[in-house]
Amino acid sequence: xxxxxxxxxxxxxxxxxINIGQILIQTVVVGVVALMLVFLFGNYLNNITTKxxxxxxxxxxxxxxxxxxxxxxxYDTSDSYFKVYIVGLLNTLLASFIAxxxxxxxxxxxxxxxxxxxxxxxxxAETYVEIIRNIPPLLHVLFWYVVVILKILPNYNESINIGNxxxxxxxxxxxxxxxxNNKALLFFILFVPLIVLSIYIARHSKRLRLEGKKAVSKLWxxxxxxxxxxxxxxxxxxxxVMPVQGxxxxxxxxxxxxxxxxxxxxxxxxxxxxxATIVRSSIMSIPKVQIEAAHSLGLSFFQRLxxxxxxxxxxxxxxxxxxxxxxxxxxxSLGVAIGYPEIIAVFAGTSLNQxxxxxxxxxxxxxxxFAISIFTSWLMNIYNSRVNK
Amino acid sequence: xxxxxxxxxxIVKNLFKNPLNSIITLFSLFLIIRIIxxxxxxxxxxxxxxxxxxxxxxxxxxxxxxxxxxxIFFFVYGFIAKKDYWRINILFLLYLCLGLLFFVKAxxxxxxxxxxxxxxxxxxxxxxxxxGIFGLSKISLTLWGGFMLTxxxxxxGLLYSFxxxxxxxxxxxxxxxxxxxxxxxxxxxxxxxxxxxxxxxxSTVLPFxxxxxxxxxxxxxxxxxxxxxxxxxxxxVVRGGLQTVxxxxxxxxDSLGLAYAHKMYFVILxxxxxxxxxxxxxxxxxxxxxxxxxxxxxxxxxxxxxxPLTSDPIWLGTETxxxxxxxxxxxxxxxxxxxxxxxxxKIINKDRKGVSI
Numbered sequence: 001x002x003x004x005x006x007x008x009x010x011x012x013x014x015x016x017x018i019n020i021g022q023i024l025i026q027t028v029v030v031g032v033v034a035l036m037l038v039f040l041f042g043n044y045l046n047n048i049t050t051k052x053x054x055x056x057x058x059x060x061x062x063x064x065x066x067x068x069x070x071x072x073x074x075y076d077t078s079d080s081y082f083k084v085y086i087v088g089l090l091n092t093l094l095a096s097f098i099a100x101x102x103x104x105x106x107x108x109x110x111x112x113x114x115x116x117x118x119x120x121x122x123x124x125a126e127t128y129v130e131i132i133r134n135i136p137p138l139l140h141v142l143f144w145y146v147v148v149i150l151k152i153l154p155n156y157n158e159s160i161n162i163g164n165x166x167x168x169x170x171x172x173x174x175x176x177x178x179x180x181n182n183k184a185l186l187f188f189i190l191f192v193p194l195i196v197l198s199i200y201i202a203r204h205s206k207r208l209r210l211e212g213k214k215a216v217s218k219l220w221x222x223x224x225x226x227x228x229x230x231x232x233x234x235x236x237x238x239x240x241v242m243p244v245q246g247x248x249x250x251x252x253x254x255x256x257x258x259x260x261x262x263x264x265x266x267x268x269x270x271x272x273x274x275x276a277t278i279v280r281s282s283i284m285s286i287p288k289v290q291i292e293a294a295h296s297l298g299l300s301f302f303q304r305l306x307x308x309x310x311x312x313x314x315x316x317x318x319x320x321x322x323x324x325x326x327x328x329x330x331x332x333s334l335g336v337a338i339g340y341p342e343i344i345a346v347f348a349g350t351s352l353n354q355x356x357x358x359x360x361x362x363x364x365x366x367x368x369x370f371a372i373s374i375f376t377s378w379l380m381n382i383y384n385s386r387v388n389k
Numbered sequence: 390x391x392x393x394x395x396x397x398x399x400i401v402k403n404l405f406k407n408p409l410n411s412i413i414t415l416f417s418l419f420l421i422i423r424i425i426x427x428x429x430x431x432x433x434x435x436x437x438x439x440x441x442x443x444x445x446x447x448x449x450x451x452x453x454x455x456x457x458x459x460x461i462f463f464f465v466y467g468f469i470a471k472k473d474y475w476r477i478n479i480l481f482l483l484y485l486c487l488g489l490l491f492f493v494k495a496x497x498x499x500x501x502x503x504x505x506x507x508x509x510x511x512x513x514x515x516x517x518x519x520x521g522i523f524g525l526s527k528i529s530l531t532l533w534g535g536f537m538l539t540x541x542x543x544x545x546g547l548l549y550s551f552x553x554x555x556x557x558x559x560x561x562x563x564x565x566x567x568x569x570x571x572x573x574x575x576x577x578x579x580x581x582x583x584x585x586x587x588x589x590x591x592s593t594v595l596p597f598x599x600x601x602x603x604x605x606x607x608x609x610x611x612x613x614x615x616x617x618x619x620x621x622x623x624x625x626v627v628r629g630g631l632q633t634v635x636x637x638x639x640x641x642x643d644s645l646g647l648a649y650a651h652k653m654y655f656v657i658l659x660x661x662x663x664x665x666x667x668x669x670x671x672x673x674x675x676x677x678x679x680x681x682x683x684x685x686x687x688x689x690x691x692x693x694x695x696x697p698l699t700s701d702p703i704w705l706g707t708e709t710x711x712x713x714x715x716x717x718x719x720x721x722x723x724x725x726x727x728x729x730x731x732x733x734x735k736i737i738n739k740d741r742k743g744v745s746i
Contacts, residue, residue, distance in 0.1 A: 026567040033571070040598045047597045118410050119400045120417045134723035135716050136678035138685075139692055143716070146708045301409075330583035337685050348589055358594045366582045373581045 044359070053356045060085070066350055068341045070172075070257040081351050088343030089368060095263050095342060096329045096372075102268035103328060104321075107275025112305065114280045129273040137270045137331050145262035145338040153258070159245070167243055167250070170258065174243040177254040187237035191228065198224045259340035263332065271328050278320045282313040314387050322380040326373050343368060443704055456707045457714050460698050464691060464718065467534025469518075476525065477537055480517040484544060492736075500654075503551070510548055514541055530606045534689040536718070541608075542680040542690065546615040547673055553616065554623030559653060561628055572624070579621035584679050587614045592686040611683055615676075622672050630665035631657065663737055670730025674723050681719075691718055 048055065060082040067077050072090045075083060113125035132140075150170060154160060159169035167174040198221060205215035243253025286309065294308040336345040343365060352361045404414040435451030446453035457464075466477050487506060496502055518537065521527040533541070560572035579587070591614035592607060599605060634657055642652040662669075684693030695711035698704070 022565050026565050029571070030567055043600050044597050046601050047599075050601055117403050117406075118413055118417075120404060120414050120421075124417055124421065131720065134674075134678075134720045134727075136681040136692060136719055138681045139712065139716050139719065142692075142695075143712050147712060151709065326581075333583040333585040334682075336585065344583070344585055344589070348586065352589075352593065358597060362586065362590055362594055366578075366586055369583060369586070370578075370581045 051356070055357075055360070057360055059355045059357050059360070062355065064351065065354070068346055069339070070255070070260060070341060081347075081355065084351055085343070085347050085364065088341060088346040091260075091335075091340065091346075092329075092332050092342040093372070095260060095267075095332045095335060095340065098260075099264045099267040099271070099328050099332065100325050102264065103271040103275055103324070106268055106272035107324075108279055108310075110272060110276035111279025111283070114276060115283055125276065129276055132269055133273040135270075137266065138334055138337060140266035140270050141263055141334045141338055144266045145259065149258040149262050156248070164242065167245065167253075172255045172257040173261070174250050174253045174255045176243060177241045177252060178238040179241050180238045181236075183235045184237040187231065187235045190231055190235075194224055194228050194231070257340070259335060259338050262338055263335045263340050267328055267331055267334075271324050271331075274324050274327075275321065278317055278324065279313065282315075282317040283309055285316055286312045311387075318380055318384040318387065322377055322384075325376055325380065329372055329376065330369065443707075446707075452710050452713070453704075453707050454710065456704050456710050459704070460711075463535055463694060463698055464714065465536045467537055467689060467694065468532040468697075469528055469534075469537070470532075473520075473526070473528055476517045476520070476528075480513065480537075481540070483513050483517070484540065503548075506548060507552070510545060514545070530608050533608065534694050536691050538683075538688065538690045539677070539680055539722075542612065542615060542683065543673075543677045545612050546619055546676060546680070549612070549616040550619035550623050550676075553620035555627055555658075557620060557624035558627035558631060561624065562631060576621045576624050579618055580625065584615075584618050584682050585685055587618050588682055588686050590614065607686075607688065611686070611688065615680065618679075619672070619676050622676075623669070626665055626668045626672055627661065629668065630661035633664045634660045663741070666730060666734040666737060670727060670734070673730070674726055677723060677726065678719065691715055 061080050063078050064081050064084045065077055068075055068084070068087055070091065071087045072094060073083075073087060075087050110125045110128060113121050114129070116122060153168065153170040156169045156171055159167045161167055165176060201216060201220055201224070205218075208215040241252045244251045290308060290312055291304070294304045299307065332342055333344040335342045336349060339345065348361055348365045352358060355361070403410070405411045431451045433451075435449050437446045437449045437451070437453050437455050440446070440455045441459075443453065443456070446455065462471070462474070466474055469477060487510070490496065490502065491499060516522060516525065518533065518541070519528060519530060557572045557576055560568045561576060563569050563572070588611060591610040595610050595613075596605070638656055638660065639652070642656040647656065680690060681692040683690055684696075689697060692715045695708065695715055699706075699708050699711050
């Protein structure tokens with residue numbers, strides 16, 4: 001056992017096969033890289049001392065001093081750079097999440113359009129994919145923002161008013177806001193276990209029914225939802241605040257800024273073309289026998305899709321789909337071109353310019369994207385193993 | 390002729406074979422006609438085709454194409470002075486010739502040709518478009534823009550990322566742990582972060598890493614960032630190609646006693662690269678589209694140039710036309726490059742027996 005640890009290539013029968021050339025190459029590579037790093041960091045330290053900038057993450061406690069348009073959490077100009085980072089991160093996740101959902105739906109729809117019997121529909125889908133794919137995503141984002149939103153939506157004074165609940169104008173869409181009060185925590189403590197219980201009962205019952213055993217009565221589910229409604233009524237954790245149109249700005253209500261819309265629509269339509277081709281090739285890779293069997297069972301088109309085609313297609317679709325989702329997450333950084341306050345815009349842009357801490361900020365941003373990518377890949381991998389059992 | 394009519398008849402019959410299909414067909418026809426009419430209306434019938442100022446544009450409700458006519462040279466040459474257009478034209482011609490040289494059979498060793506290009510391409514670019522030597526006047530690099538800038542970024546980025554990506558792919562498959570670790574780390578790192586981060590870094594962070602007072606023009610830093618980014622993606626594609634070559638080829642080369650470099654150069658890479666020409670085409674097109682991101686760091690390529698052009702006081706409000714024209718230019722560019730790669734794939738793989746699915 002000790003022999004195996006002491007020698008470089010762990011192969012105790014072929015000890016003489018350690019190649020001096022290989023070791024030499026690697027040492028040279030390490031040496032060159034180390035020298036380069038020393039040179040680069042030396043220059044970096046020189047440069048920042050001449051510009052009187054410090055190193056360290058202490059700047060995260062400094063006050064940021066600038067305002068941000070759309071924030072999912074409360075933020076004002078005296079908040080720290082760290083809060084700026086969190087706001088940017090939440091905005092990035094919000095845009096990516098919504099864009100992923102829409103892109104998948106649109107991509108699936110067009111992917112299926114590419115394979116139906118109707119020649120016209122196929123050609124329309126093919127044209128859509130070909131045209132949208134060859135246009136850069138940045139142009140999509142700019143188009144939807146500059147051309148569609150800024151030029152087509154009405155002014156604030158002439159907002160489109162839908163039932164006094166939804167107002168749409170060039171500054172964004174305003175909906176009623178939820179004003180959470182101090183009962184919110186109590187509500188959530190009781191709400192989450194009820195939801196978990198409901199999901200558990202649903203899946204357990206499904207499994208029991210598949211095995212032919214008797215499952216719990218569905219009245220339990222009804223009871224849980226009644227309990228949730230009762231909980232809501234009793235605790236009253238939030239108050240719905242209707243949007244009120246003031247003279248220049250909405251005095252209440254939650255506003256979705258048009259930048260978010262433009263970014264989400266642009267990313268969804270652009271990525272949906274790639275997802276459409278992925279869906280199409282996955283469906284084409286299903287053994288023809290399965291589809292013929294579905295036909296011979298007399299299933300309708302939608303039944304075939306739902307019970308046969310899509311479950312089988314998903315098995316081969318997950319890795320390229322994961323790639324597209326990661327592309328959406330990375331492309332959400334395009335929001336900086338239209339002023340959507342995601343992490344690149346507020347943190348790697350404004351904050352970097354103000355504080356001058358380039359290395360620290362860039363490292364944080366890169367590690368953040370890394371973390372988001374790895375997390376998404378991990379989730380998709382779990383899904384992949386589930387569908388490929 | 391008979392077969393064609395049969396197929397068309399079958400397609401048309403299919404369009405109406407059941408009520409749902411008929412509804413879909415009619416609705417699609419309606420949609421198509423609606424879109425075509427709208428576009429025809431806006432872009433051709435009600436558009437302004439002749440004139441000199443925006444005032445004339447206000448008379449028609451459609452597109453203001455005279456804006457494009459006025460500014461078209463900016464879309465191609467950027468902000469370079471009119472008197473220097475001939476130099477950029479020569480540059481484009483030289484690029485074309487360098488590309489066509491690949492198809493010349495007399496040049497046996499194309500790899501040496503590529504290595505030659507690594508030095509030749511920046512040389513001719515900076516002589517003709519930068520100037521200052523050989524008696525040509527100096528053109529400031531900040532004037533570069535439009536199609537010319539897109540071409541420079543795309544060509545230089547693709548050319549330089551190729552050797553680096555190749556070496557990274559080989560390094561990832563290597564048995565030497567340090568080299569493998571470096572390659573994997575580099576590839577996964579640069580594939581995991583958005584290109585904007587790299588461009589931001591190259592425009593704001595990179596100057597900190599140079600010795601004090603050492604100034605590198607922004608264009609060069611951006612090319613460096615683009616090359617670093619693209620080489621990671623290319624490495625993955627080449628790695629896929631290396632995996633398509635059967636193991637027996639590697640073993641045969643080893644049994645012939647070929648050294649690693651010879652094995653790769655003479656046996657493996659010719660086969661691997663032939664298999665992935667289309668994939669390289671795909672990432673090259675994606676790269677050409679990614680060069681538009683330089684707009685965010687203040688460079689005006691074929692897309693970004695719409696901002697200064699539409700800020701011209703006489704032509705305010707023409708963003709729609711400018712973006713539409715840019716979009717069309719990029720569409721044509723990507724389409725042409727796609728066809729190019731398909732053609733190259735056909736030529737290279739002319740003698741191979743394909744597998745029909």
